[in-house]
Amino acid sequence: MPPKKASSSSSKEKKQITPSSKPEYEFLGPPGAVGMITILPLITYGLYFNCRPGFGCIPAYWDSKDGFWPSIGSNPMSYPSDIWAFIKSTWDTQAFDVYSSFIAFLFVCYFVVPGKVIEGAVVGGIGGPKMKDRANHRLKYKVNALRTLMLIVVMVIGTLYTKGVEPFLFLHDHFLGLVTASLFWTFGVSIFVYIWSFLPDEMGNPKILSCGGNTGNMIYDFMIGRELNPRLSYSKHSTFDIKYFVELRPGLIGWILLNFGMACKQYHDLGRITNSMILVQLFEAFYVVDSLWNESAVLTTMDITTDGFGFMLANGLLTWLPMNYSLQARYLASFPIDMTPFHFFIVIATQCIGYYIFRGANGQKDNFRRYGASAPQNKGLKYMETAVGSKLLISGWWGTARHINYLGDWLMALAWSLPCGISSPIPYFYPIYFAVLLVHRQLRDEEKCHKKYGKDWEKYCEIVRWRIIPYIY
Structure with missing residues (x-):
């Protein structure tokens, strides 16, 4: 709950930076929030279940013999039992350890890899009349995502030179487990930042909340994001911005690593890389490099300046982006096209x-x-x-x-x-x-x-x- 009113002048300042906004719901309000929290993970699983090695992919046409689901089989009862078999096997301890180690590595790199510290845009730049009751200020961010990616590329090249493509086949063979691991992190981070938003900062002040995430409805605020820029202080003048860290690093870098693992799978099976796989790798890697090269540009986007950080962004960046955007490479690994x-x-x-x-x-x-x-x-x-x-x-x-x-x-x-x-x-x-x-x-x-x-x-x-x-x- 928002902090109680006090008679001191400092309490008035606290009230200014943490307004209690009236419920102005988006995404169909609380019912939509429940739907997003439950349906989005199921979509990610569904894209795997309906397009995977050994079972095929949903076709773009109706087959009069096998029906619309020839990869599942002509017997309708085979689909539920097949899904249930996969649900029981979604947990993969090795995949969880790998995904968690990846997040931990990126976290360490944020601090140890050199990077320029710059100011972002004014926080809350879009918010209408409500912004009159808020504290407009600029936050500082460390820009080093591209250098982190360069370090990872060097490590990948070293692994290829010494061990070949075999270590990267893990990304294809344990993909389902990686999906589950990413969802574990999605819910873990979302729960943490929601609880964190109720705690005062290091100066004893209430957190700056997003205009749309302070409705008072727990489910909706959890989904949309209650706090605007959740941060952890690690020194007197330095903070770690959780939303900014998640915005570019795990999703974008994880995406091209998964793509690379799918290319290694195709090379392992075919002994070559098809021209379709080459283009997918180049285009999507170029998009990621371009985004990281222009890392400072993200500081002017709605994600950073206006939207709170909750399940919606956490799922989009930790699960949805890397697991669903790598779909083309995963498809071509199993169904190569020249x-x-x-x-x-x-x-x-x-x-x-x-x-x-x-x-x-x-x-x-x-x-x-x-x-x-x-x-x-x-x-x-x-x-x-x-x-x-x-x-x-x-x-x-x-x-x-x-x-x-x-x-x-x-x-x-x-x-x-x-x-x-x-x-x-x-x-x-x-x-x-x-x-x-x-x-x-x-x-x-x-x-x-x-x-x-x-x-x-x-x-x-x-x-x-x-x-x-x-x-x-």
């Missing part, structure tokens, strides 16, 4: 166009926020002033659509699935899910912007008409 030259060209073109839009738009926004309109790199960009003092870009990438970066992001997601062909819809789960996610995120973001900017936002929308796809949506 692409034709035309197929190859289509995939390359889709990836390049998507990246050009994504990085161009995000880079332009980040430069404008960091250096202002007078900076040389922002010369010629048009913007409109708002009553709250913010500037909204109305030219360049952001003059074509209000969320043009989402289009580039989605095209890249599609390019990662195209190498898998069209035999099964399973490898296309990510771009399908991602399209729904991006539209929802766009609606959610624009609702918050409307609350913040009011009539200025309506004027902005008249200038920049399109939401994501110019002339379409």
Whole structure:
């Protein structure tokens, strides 16, 4: 429960930074929170159960002989018993030890690997009138995720040179156990940060809470995230930001490590790597490296500035991202595909166009926020002033659509699935899910912007008409 009121002036300050927000639910409120907590893990398991070695993948067509589930068998009763057999075998002690060691290694690297300490954006930059009752301030972050990845790459190369691909086959053979281990960490971290949000900080002040995660409903606040930036103090002037650590490291680095394990499996079985697997490896690794190279850019995103840290983000970054985004590589490890030259060209073109839009738009926004309109790199960009003092870009990438970066992001997601062909819809789960996610995120973001900017936002929308796809949506 929120701290009780006191008569001292310091208590008034505490009240200012921990407002008791009225319930303004998203994701269908508490029932939706229960659904996310239960259904999201089941989806991750389902993607494994319905696309795995020895059983096949759900096909993209109806087979009159075997039905829609030829990989499961024509007898409907075989499906439940098969699932139950896998549920009983989901716990894998070795996989849990490996996943936990991975998290511990990243934790140590955060402190020992050199990195620049920088200031982030103003915390809570989007929140509407509620932000008048909050303390706007900047937090400091250590930027060293890319160097951590470089260290891991050196270790992987050393292992390949001395022991070959065999050690990395573990990632394929124990994938189900790794899913369970990641979920164990997801729930563990989520429970910890929820309880942690009720405890005062090292100065005895209540924690700064997210505007949407302080509704008073335990299940909903647990899911959406109660505290804005849960941190652990390890010295007088230094803190460890849990949300920032989880944001880029376990999910993104774990994703490409799993991909690499799937490529090793294909090489072990075939004696070579197919061109489809090569493209998936290159595209997705490039996305990760690019994200870590631009690590500071994440500090201006809603995840860091506005959203609380709870089950939704924890599951998305510790389980959903590495386990589900590696689906294409896992598919190709079991069902290898050699692409034709035309197929190859289509995939390359889709990836390049998507990246050009994504990085161009995000880079332009980040430069404008960091250096202002007078900076040389922002010369010629048009913007409109708002009553709250913010500037909204109305030219360049952001003059074509209000969320043009989402289009580039989605095209890249599609390019990662195209190498898998069209035999099964399973490898296309990510771009399908991602399209729904991006539209929802766009609606959610624009609702918050409307609350913040009011009539200025309506004027902005008249200038920049399109939401994501110019002339379409």
